[in-house]
Amino acid sequence: MSTAAPVAPAIEDAEWHRLSRRMLLIHPVIEIGRALPALAGLFIAGSSHGSPWPGLIGTVVVAAFSLTRWFTTRLRITPQQVQLRHGLFRRKSIATARDRIRTVDVTSHLLHRVLGLARVVIGTGSNDRRGGGRLILDGLTLDAATRLRDDLLHRAPAVGTEPIPDVAPGDVELARLDTRWIRYAPFTLSGVVTGLVIWGFYWRVAGEGGVDLARVGPFRTVAHALRAMPTGQRVTVVALGLVIFVAVTSTVGYVLAFWNFRLIRHPGGTLQVTRGLITTRATSIERRRLVGATISEPLPLRAVGAARVVAVATGLRTGRGAERGGEVLLPPAPLPVGVALVQRVLDGTGAATSPLLPHGTAARRRRLVRGVLPPAVLSAVLAIVWAVGGPAWPLFVSGALVLAGAALGVDRAAALGHGRDGGYLVTRGGSLVRRRSVLDEDAIIGWNLRSTFFQRRLGLVSLEATTAAGRQGYHVTDVPSAEASAVVGAISPHLLQQFRTAPPATTR
Amino acid sequence: MTDALLRDPAHLVSQRARAYWLVRALPGWLLIGGILTVVLVSAGWSTAVTGSVVWSAVGLAVLHLVVMPWWRFRVHRWEVTDTAVYTQSGWFDQERRIAPIARVQTVDIERGPFEQLFGLANVTVTTASARGPLKIHALDRGTAEYIVAWLTERAQTAGGDGT
Numbered sequence: 001m002s003t004a005a006p007v008a009p010a011i012e013d014a015e016w017h018r019l020s021r022r023m024l025l026i027h028p029v030i031e032i033g034r035a036l037p038a039l040a041g042l043f044i045a046g047s048s049h050g051s052p053w054p055g056l057i058g059t060v061v062v063a064a065f066s067l068t069r070w071f072t073t074r075l076r077i078t079p080q081q082v083q084l085r086h087g088l089f090r091r092k093s094i095a096t097a098r099d100r101i102r103t104v105d106v107t108s109h110l111l112h113r114v115l116g117l118a119r120v121v122i123g124t125g126s127n128d129r130r131g132g133g134r135l136i137l138d139g140l141t142l143d144a145a146t147r148l149r150d151d152l153l154h155r156a157p158a159v160g161t162e163p164i165p166d167v168a169p170g171d172v173e174l175a176r177l178d179t180r181w182i183r184y185a186p187f188t189l190s191g192v193v194t195g196l197v198i199w200g201f202y203w204r205v206a207g208e209g210g211v212d213l214a215r216v217g218p219f220r221t222v223a224h225a226l227r228a229m230p231t232g233q234r235v236t237v238v239a240l241g242l243v244i245f246v247a248v249t250s251t252v253g254y255v256l257a258f259w260n261f262r263l264i265r266h267p268g269g270t271l272q273v274t275r276g277l278i279t280t281r282a283t284s285i286e287r288r289r290l291v292g293a294t295i296s297e298p299l300p301l302r303a304v305g306a307a308r309v310v311a312v313a314t315g316l317r318t319g320r321g322a323e324r325g326g327e328v329l330l331p332p333a334p335l336p337v338g339v340a341l342v343q344r345v346l347d348g349t350g351a352a353t354s355p356l357l358p359h360g361t362a363a364r365r366r367r368l369v370r371g372v373l374p375p376a377v378l379s380a381v382l383a384i385v386w387a388v389g390g391p392a393w394p395l396f397v398s399g400a401l402v403l404a405g406a407a408l409g410v411d412r413a414a415a416l417g418h419g420r421d422g423g424y425l426v427t428r429g430g431s432l433v434r435r436r437s438v439l440d441e442d443a444i445i446g447w448n449l450r451s452t453f454f455q456r457r458l459g460l461v462s463l464e465a466t467t468a469a470g471r472q473g474y475h476v477t478d479v480p481s482a483e484a485s486a487v488v489g490a491i492s493p494h495l496l497q498q499f500r501t502a503p504p505a506t507t508r
Numbered sequence: 509m510t511d512a513l514l515r516d517p518a519h520l521v522s523q524r525a526r527a528y529w530l531v532r533a534l535p536g537w538l539l540i541g542g543i544l545t546v547v548l549v550s551a552g553w554s555t556a557v558t559g560s561v562v563w564s565a566v567g568l569a570v571l572h573l574v575v576m577p578w579w580r581f582r583v584h585r586w587e588v589t590d591t592a593v594y595t596q597s598g599w600f601d602q603e604r605r606i607a608p609i610a611r612v613q614t615v616d617i618e619r620g621p622f623e624q625l626f627g628l629a630n631v632t633v634t635t636a637s638a639r640g641p642l643k644i645h646a647l648d649r650g651t652a653e654y655i656v657a658w659l660t661e662r663a664q665t666a667g668g669d670g671t
Contacts, residue, residue, distance in 0.1 A: 446605060466635065466640035467639075499592075500513055
């Protein structure tokens with residue numbers, strides 16, 4: 001580091017440090033926000049006795065308790081390790097070897113940004129999926145956070161203590177948000193989740209505070225108007241309202257998550273994703289940790305020719321709601337853009353577009369049967385119920401389900417495929433969410449071959465390549481068993497070779 | 509599982525495995541029996557309905573307890589070579605798993621109450637993939653310890669962080 005007085009005191013000096021003192025302002029706000037339904041309940045319960053004290057006392061207790069987090073957290077960064085101690089009643093101590101660090105994620109939500117802070121999430125081992133291997137440093141100054149990230153990922157430190165400029169010399173921009181992509185936002189249906197969260201919040205407030213929105217202000221007018229309508233019209237209006245709500249909140253969600261989205265490649269090969277309108281986050285992925293990519297097409301997005309791209313990397317959290325983790329390489333965008341991005345990120349591989357081997361008629365029939373059979377059985381049961389005098393309408397519903405199941409089965413059958421291209425294994429499958437995954441064959445650890453009784457009768461097997469990255473396992477569903485062996489043999493020849501010949505004549 | 513290229517793993521598990529699987533399946537059926545008794549007593553259906561429910565439950569239980577251990581014993585197999593671990597498990601649904609020893613991270617022996625009753629042990633071999641643990645059930649204790657020693661020694665010489 002330079003001789004100039006540092007903007008932020010260095011924290012990589014093998015001493016125990018506290019997180020930034022400014023977190024004392026943030027913790028109470030966050031914790032009170034979390035406890036809001038319960039606190040609102042206390043206030044409302046108190047006001048019925050004409051006393052604000054229960055609510056006030058509750059708020060103070062929550063605020064005081066939140067402050068203990070700052071007082072009990074200590075952080076130490078040595079040349080070998082990052083160590084974190086925290087906890088009031090249960091002291092926890094986490095240490096991570098620096099050479100095991102695979103990803104560093106710098107996030108700033110609104111409060112952080114107002115105070116110039118950031119949260120650093122350090123991803124390490126394979127068990128990240130369970131959250132066990134992650135180290136969260138909530139509340140470093142932004143300078144300290146970005147410098148720490150660069151040091152941990154072995155990048156050349158910036159000159160002096162200036163914050164990292166937006167695009168350093170040698171950086172290559174691989175993707176940037178095109179505002180026209182926002183038109184795909186309503187098709188992500190992320191607004192459904194938002195709606196459920198709001199509904200859950202309302203439900204808790206209503207349960208604990210006894211608030212009934214249908215009797216309050218504008219909602220009363222709406223509820224009144226709805227009640228006055230005939231049933232058919234009411235259903236139409238409510239459905240339309242929900243569709244508009246989902247479209248609007250999905251769009252807002254898209255803009256919040258992906259505004260200023262940029263994917264750049266540093267000279268050392270490290271990829272960096274920056275994005276976010278109010279909460280900004282920057283995720284860095286070392287090139288050697290990036291072992292593939294998934295092009296993911298949920299059905300509504302596929303219908304309008306869009307897809308998102310997700311990184312397959314060791315040390316990155318994978319789970320539901322891809323935009324919540326640090327693994328997004330491209331937000332919902334036109335499919336060709338996604339395909340081109342996968343090519344650029346994975347050093348020009350053609351695996352994103354190469355033709356795939358279909359899995360044959362038996363596999364296709366199996367998809368169809370699995371789609372149709374459950375609603376067909378249901379229909380048969382309902383037909384019996386109807387025959388002995390039950391209502392007829394459930395039969396119509398299940399009949400519609402049979403048709404939907406058939407459509408689903410046909411679409412899933414069409415998706416099945418696998419292939420190999422230039423050192424990458426390609427798998428494809430799924431209908432409601434169609435995924436084409438490209439996985440570096442060197443990153444494949446082992447193989448699982450699963451077959452049900454019915455699959456064995458058809459000579460099919462579901463092959464899974466296990467890996468320490470991304471979803472941990474990538475499936476080649478319902479492939480003829482000879483072809484499965486061929487894939488294993490081609491990718492892991494030494495592994496398969498010894499299990500092909502007659503077994504040695506030793507028994508235990 | 510017969511296919512052109514991949515053969516079964518070489519070794520069967522312990523001879524006592526069948527009795528072990530049979531005994532281990534008993535508590536589940538006793539629980540189902542208990543629930544059925546409570547339901548049937550409180551429901552008060554006609555003798556014909558009660559009888560048919562009881563007999564079909566008994567039939568299923570006997571079928572499961574007779575067929576499952578025997579079937580499992582034919583399927584459950586394992587093999588450890590200089591460079592790889594290969595397991596096969598299941599009965600109605602079957603699964604084969606292959607992993608190279610160079611990628612093995614931990615090897616555990618686990619013995620629950622049922623295993624101790626029969627002098628058996630389960631071996632779990634984990635790799636860096638959360639989808640990749642290989643489990644060998646119902647081994648003789650001596651065999652299990654031999655496998656663990658073998659794998660630990662080989663995995664140490666392989667080095668690397670296993671990803």
